[in-house]
Amino acid sequence: MPDTKFNLIAGSWTAGVSEIENRNPSDITDLIGLFTQASADQLEATLDRARIAQADWAGYGLERKQAVLMAIGAELMSRAEELGTLLSREEGKPLAEGRGEVYRAGQFFTYYAAETLRQLGENADSVRAGVEIDVRREPVGTVAVISPWNFPTATASWKIAPALAYGNAVVWKPANLTPASAVALAEIIDRQDIPKGLFSLVMGSGADIGQRLVESPRIDAISFTGSVPVGKGIAAAAIQNLTRVQMEMGSKNALAVMDDADLDLAVTLALGGAFGGTGQKCTASSRLVVHDRVHDAFAEKLVAGAQAMKVGHALEDGTQIGPVVSDRQLSENLDYVRLGKTEGAELACGGARLAMPHDGHYMSPGVFLNTRNDMTINREEMFAPLTSVIKVGSYDEALATVNDTRFGLTSGIVTRSLARATHFRRNARTGVVTVNLPTAGTDYHVPFGGRGDSSYGPREQGRAAAEFYTTVKTAYISAGNPA
Numbered sequence: 001m002p003d004t005k006f007n008l009i010a011g012s013w014t015a016g017v018s019e020i021e022n023r024n025p026s027d028i029t030d031l032i033g034l035f036t037q038a039s040a041d042q043l044e045a046t047l048d049r050a051r052i053a054q055a056d057w058a059g060y061g062l063e064r065k066q067a068v069l070m071a072i073g074a075e076l077m078s079r080a081e082e083l084g085t086l087l088s089r090e091e092g093k094p095l096a097e098g099r100g101e102v103y104r105a106g107q108f109f110t111y112y113a114a115e116t117l118r119q120l121g122e123n124a125d126s127v128r129a130g131v132e133i134d135v136r137r138e139p140v141g142t143v144a145v146i147s148p149w150n151f152p153t154a155t156a157s158w159k160i161a162p163a164l165a166y167g168n169a170v171v172w173k174p175a176n177l178t179p180a181s182a183v184a185l186a187e188i189i190d191r192q193d194i195p196k197g198l199f200s201l202v203m204g205s206g207a208d209i210g211q212r213l214v215e216s217p218r219i220d221a222i223s224f225t226g227s228v229p230v231g232k233g234i235a236a237a238a239i240q241n242l243t244r245v246q247m248e249m250g251s252k253n254a255l256a257v258m259d260d261a262d263l264d265l266a267v268t269l270a271l272g273g274a275f276g277g278t279g280q281k282c283t284a285s286s287r288l289v290v291h292d293r294v295h296d297a298f299a300e301k302l303v304a305g306a307q308a309m310k311v312g313h314a315l316e317d318g319t320q321i322g323p324v325v326s327d328r329q330l331s332e333n334l335d336y337v338r339l340g341k342t343e344g345a346e347l348a349c350g351g352a353r354l355a356m357p358h359d360g361h362y363m364s365p366g367v368f369l370n371t372r373n374d375m376t377i378n379r380e381e382m383f384a385p386l387t388s389v390i391k392v393g394s395y396d397e398a399l400a401t402v403n404d405t406r407f408g409l410t411s412g413i414v415t416r417s418l419a420r421a422t423h424f425r426r427n428a429r430t431g432v433v434t435v436n437l438p439t440a441g442t443d444y445h446v447p448f449g450g451r452g453d454s455s456y457g458p459r460e461q462g463r464a465a466a467e468f469y470t471t472v473k474t475a476y477i478s479a480g481n482p483a
């Protein structure tokens, strides 16, 4: 049996009250490791220590903080192959995606390393004579980071990096499905020149340790990525303590394909957007809104493309789609396939459990044709390698369909018309909009977030993150008479 990996509690690697097994979704006979689960007392202890450590950290010089973030980023980037392999092994995304995710996580740290030196305030004259005003940002205190399994390293990093850069302590509760990537990142952070207990790892179940964390009055801010129901519960808990909260949740992103589109480009974007990461992305293209003049040609190429995609073990050469993350998620996906058929959608290909040489959670990529936007499969986030084609008669109908959802994270249009691209960019009700690009795949130096049920609170990433991880102080100074 492998050794159990511990939590980082009050600056020390500590065994918890129980442990969980982590198995490879590409091959469930592969036991990746055992991971401890934190107790309520350990959570309290680490919160005690975090408050003391945060005060120390806030007093570090800017270059000292910058060096810490830079070192974390550089190590993640230089170990992208090794840590990407671990990530792909436990999450199931193909190795190229796992490696790319770890490298990107490193870039979040190097970006925010630079931001530590760019924390500029504002100054102004008061309306009162002889009085000056200084406006600057200060850390909020202790930040709870709750992250999902689908981007276990990147999502955590785009929260942890700005939290540390702006002078906060961090208590991180990662998803229990991907603890190995969490321990790897925590080990890197723990080795740096930081006060003992500034950064905590509290692995444990969401319902237990996650819930205790978000209910704690000693947390000053909560950054969460995950599902809408859990997000709503966290918001309800946070408001009891007036804790600030930032949440990125699900979506139902649409890619509009116009009659003037480059069809091969449209198909490539749709396949990558729908099936990248096995469809388990909050930015996945799960609705393909297609103009009727190109519908049949697009559908034919799309189905052929989906059927040609290679499903396989995440670490095998040539794999384009890895397994679904868990057996539970696979069962839910298959329920959606049944529901789609019951609703009258035509399953043109895929959508089935696959028997493979390895015992994993494999599913073929599925395309639904002849769907309506009011079907449940087009209303709810499925988080599956499934996508639906919705036929529309005009650009106006396409835009209305894209916007007819309670979510609003990303949307895209494929068109050669500048007029349509511009109108779409300005009228799509999503936080991110793309033109002739996939709905998935964003940069780290600009804001990320959505509207409606997709997001709540300030934007993440880029300089926008300062809004959440800092609080503004306005100082009035009367210098008096120098004479």
Ligand code: NDP
Binding pocket: 146, 147, 148, 149, 150, 173, 174, 175, 176, 177, 204, 205, 206, 207, 209, 210, 211, 212, 214, 225, 226, 227, 228, 230, 231, 233, 234, 248, 249, 250, 251, 281, 282, 381, 382, 383
């Ligand atoms: P959850 O929302 O359940 O989990 C996200 C994170 O929140 C995990 O770390 C989880 O811990 C934690 N958590 C769960 N319950 C609580 C709680 N009461 N208090 C505090 N933290 C909690 O998502 P799942 O991983 O179960 O995925 C379910 C669905 O969520 C997916 O099918 C998908 O639709 C959506 N999802 C969306 C994501 C996105 O990027 N928008 C990312 C992941 C999921 P634990 O792992 O222990 O449960």
